[in-house]
Amino acid sequence: MEIQASDLLRGPATSIETFAEGVLLIMLCDTVAHVTGAAAALRPPFAYRGSIAFDQLVIDDRFLLGPAIDEAAEAERLAEGAFVWLCPSAYRVVQQGFGKTAAKSLPLVPDYPVPMKNGAVHTTHVVNPFRKLGAGRRADDAIANLLGCFDVSRPDVAVKKQHTESFLREARRLAPTLQ
Numbered sequence: 001m002e003i004q005a006s007d008l009l010r011g012p013a014t015s016i017e018t019f020a021e022g023v024l025l026i027m028l029c030d031t032v033a034h035v036t037g038a039a040a041a042l043r044p045p046f047a048y049r050g051s052i053a054f055d056q057l058v059i060d061d062r063f064l065l066g067p068a069i070d071e072a073a074e075a076e077r078l079a080e081g082a083f084v085w086l087c088p089s090a091y092r093v094v095q096q097g098f099g100k101t102a103a104k105s106l107p108l109v110p111d112y113p114v115p116m117k118n119g120a121v122h123t124t125h126v127v128n129p130f131r132k133l134g135a136g137r138r139a140d141d142a143i144a145n146l147l148g149c150f151d152v153s154r155p156d157v158a159v160k161k162q163h164t165e166s167f168l169r170e171a172r173r174l175a176p177t178l179q
Contacts, residue, residue: 022097025054025090026106032084033107033131040129040142045149047082047164051075052127054090080115081163082146084127091124107131109171115163126167130175139172 032052039046053071057064071087079085086094086108098106108125115121130139146168150161 021054021093025052025093025097028052029107029127030131032127033129036084036127036129037131037133037142040146041133041138043145045142045146047146047149048084049076049079049082050084051079051087052084052090053087054093078116078118078122080117081160081167083112083114083164083167085112085114085122086125086127088124094125109167109174112167112170114167126171128171128174129168130171133175139175143168143172 029052032048036048039048051072053068053075055066055068055071057066057068059065068089071089075085075087094106094108106125107128109128110125111123112126113121113123114126129142133139133142143165147161147165150157150164152158152161
């Protein structure tokens, strides 16, 4: 399912600014979904772990600076698995711009319990890598391919693999609702 401009207006968005933020976030999440899905299907695969933040940003010819960069940089290594998850700032944009029900039509696994390295669980939206692959055989192959690259002889990596597998199975289960 593709997102139309009118979909943004069905949620609780009340301003042009919220609308524009939502459009930017859709574009970013859709791009990340495409890249992470394609990377999982490569041989050898690439597993991505990261975070998406949304706030003010200063761009010059060589640097990106601002609260969004700081938030994403601090958060990107916190997850205990291969996830690209929304930081609180980006989560708020989705909730304000789309509401809980509309978030399900985005390239996201909504309200997923992301396990953190400190043992905590952070519930947020996570980019669904199967947005472009769909939920069929290609997704199953990508899951097997990606999970096969984890060296489970190290206990910490075995835990990451387990969390990543749980997420990928949920993302695959939800993929048909995204197309």
